[in-house]
Amino acid sequence: MAAPELEFENNTPVSITQPLSNSQEGLGKEESYLKVVANRFFKHKLAVIGLVIITLFVLMAIFAPVIAPQDPLEVGYEFEAKPSSEHLLGTDQVGRDVLSRLIYASRISLSVGLGAVSIYVVIGTILGAIAGYMGKWADMLIMRITDVFMSFPFLMVILVLVSVMGPSLFNIILVLGILGWPPIARLVRGSVLSLKEMDYVKAGVALGYTAPKILLHHILPNALAPILVNATFGIASAIIMEASLSFLGMGVQPPTASWGNMLTEAQSLTVLAEQPWLWIPPGLMIILAVISINFMGDGLRDAVDPKSFK
């Protein structure tokens, strides 16, 4: 009994040296990766607007002493004065110039936002990547620690830590940074878990790459998008968190100004109704900063993704 004759059809021989197609050969330009990413980023209009605003804010923070028309701590003669040529945004309850305070406050708020988020993104990414890639007991251990951190009443722990360490700018950044990592760790772990099953990661193992090399070059670049988006939202929430702490008296201490404590100082019905120059400017600054950072995150995510570029 013989098996039916099998034929493999379409066995057209293809010369191995003959390229499949030469059509788009001119497209292979030599460009550095950074340049390509920058080009893509600048095509994203909202991201560019965000970048411009944030750049302005950063410049404002750096050059605060030069820009600010008056000393932000100096108590003037007029309390709660309306905007005038002398005080462009009026004065607050104790007679300080609101515009100058706003400018100096950008230093505090931006450093809280950026500082806390950079700390916790680094911690969260490292822990999440280790947990996801190593698995087994490392995953178990790190994820249980994450659970413990997440089950704390966040605000209470921050309050306790800040009051133990003393409410300074540096301590607030540190505490927000140390307590903020669990969501990032979970996010990164999830991405790593799914990415490490991809064949290109298996190919990396087969090519003999070490675990750090695979993680840094093949897994994390592909997990970047959710981390970036999460980080931009994180900056926003850190700025707001600092505001809440200020409200509870555990934030940056008066008389130093932050956008958050300027807002919270304006929390009374009379101020809200009759003195909008006290709360609209800091509120606007927070909104602008948060939205700009989010747009930048959006643009950056698209820019580092080769698939999004045409």
Added chain:
Amino acid sequence: MSLPTEIKIEKPSKERTGTPLLEINNLKQYYPIKKGIFSKTVGHVKAVDGLSLQIYPGETLGLVGESGCGKSTTGRAIVQLEKPSEGEIIFDGKNISNFTNREMRSIRTELQIIFQDPYSSLNPRKRIGDLLSEPLLFHKLATPSEAKKKVEDMLEIVGLPKSYRNRYPHEFSGGQRQRIGIARALILNPKLIVCDEPVSALDVSIQAQVLNLLKDLQNEFNLTYLFIGHGLGAVKYISDRIAVMYLGNIVEIAKTEEMFKNPKHPYTLALLNAYPVPNPHLRGRQRIVLEGDVPSPANPPKGCKFHTRCPIAQSKCREEVPVLTGVHHSVACHFPIN
């Protein structure tokens, strides 16, 4: 359309001679089944259950079988993507199954794998040039300028213009990506390449191109292949010998011609029958059509694992496990055909 036979004439030395390049002895790959809140192990999925085979230098061994029979698991165990539960994998005289990661790293350059899905096997964030030069640079086998040259050469060898090295994987078609995957496996100049269904994700005309490329490369670089596949046409076209797997074991190994002319295991015959016959005059011979599903590898049947679906099973088959016997044409069956 007949098969080109020049390659076979050119290489009469593809006989099973000398020492095997790769020898697998009693390979077992079990995955625990966990249940309940305490993750208690309640059993094992026996993906590969005591498999032994030899691959000789310069040959292509085809490994076929239904989905879930353990073909890919075997391939992955060979390149040590997964540690085998039991058994020996002897590559080039060294038992690599108990190598540490560090020891393994030096062997990796000689043992490569080509993946099934060309869409997930290339890192979407790396340019082709970086993907291909990375292994050379990592193993310090070339300086950056040498690596660039070698990558360009390699792209030409697999039939892509060298300017493509500045492109990203998503800019390529499936067939082109598979060529890149082949280039990546080749760039370290390996001895053995495990081809894990390299053409089953491609359409038929591209399959032929990739198969021809693999054949040409084998001649040029004196490669040895383990070609895993379920399309019998592709496997027949490229393999010197074929091994048929069923539920984690090899049931028959023979030279390709012999296997197709004279299958001895009823499962092999059924597989051959399942493949459509292009020539109507050759249809209508005795056919075996399998019924039912593959039994669960977590709870395989006793005796011969195939007895539940075998049309010629007898009481002996339900009790005794058949062993693979025969020198040139091995079969694991109590009542082989012919």
